[in-house]
Amino acid sequence: MYNKLPNGGIERQIRSFLKEKGYGRSRYDLREVDLVAVERPGWRQIFRFELDLRPPHSDPVHKIGIAFDDHRSHCEIQLLDSESDYRRVFGEWSEGMIVKRFSTNEYYPVRSLLGLCAIIAAVLALLLTFDL
Structure with missing residues (x-):
């Protein structure tokens, strides 16, 4: 089953993060924002997303993003170059959380x-x- 929940709050935080890094809205494509882990009672969540960056004067760059969101205090976002980097960070951040299982x-x-x-x-x- 596909994730049908709106992720507007985290998408705004990702867009704000990208703006701080110098990427205006026309400089990236944000796709597939997906909730992949949650800790009870739900304040702490981890999202995965795909991102195509278009830096000025260079070729587009594909990134895998991960966002750790604690609704009570902060949000941490990292842009990673590879699936193995993503799995490493996800493994560290998701310790003790309920993790999304992928359907066959x-x-x-x-x-x-x-x-x-x-x-x-x-x-x-x-x-x-x-x-x-």
Whole structure:
């Protein structure tokens, strides 16, 4: 199931963070802001997001963002270069939190592709075995 909750508050904080870093609204594309961990009773949350930055006079840069939001006090945001960097920070920040589980249905296209490759390989093996 896809995350249908609005994330307007955290999106505003991410936009404010980017503005402080010198990125106006026309200099980035913010996508896929997703709640990925929460600590009871819900004040502390972690969000993941995708970001394409367009720095002046250089090529666009893809970043993976992570935001730790404590509604009572502060929000910390980091822009990371790789999935492994994201997993490292997420592992540190999400200790003791309730973490989103990913449905196997989210990986359905990958499973379908692997299944199709297996069928093609079996048909080719049969054709080669019987010289058809």
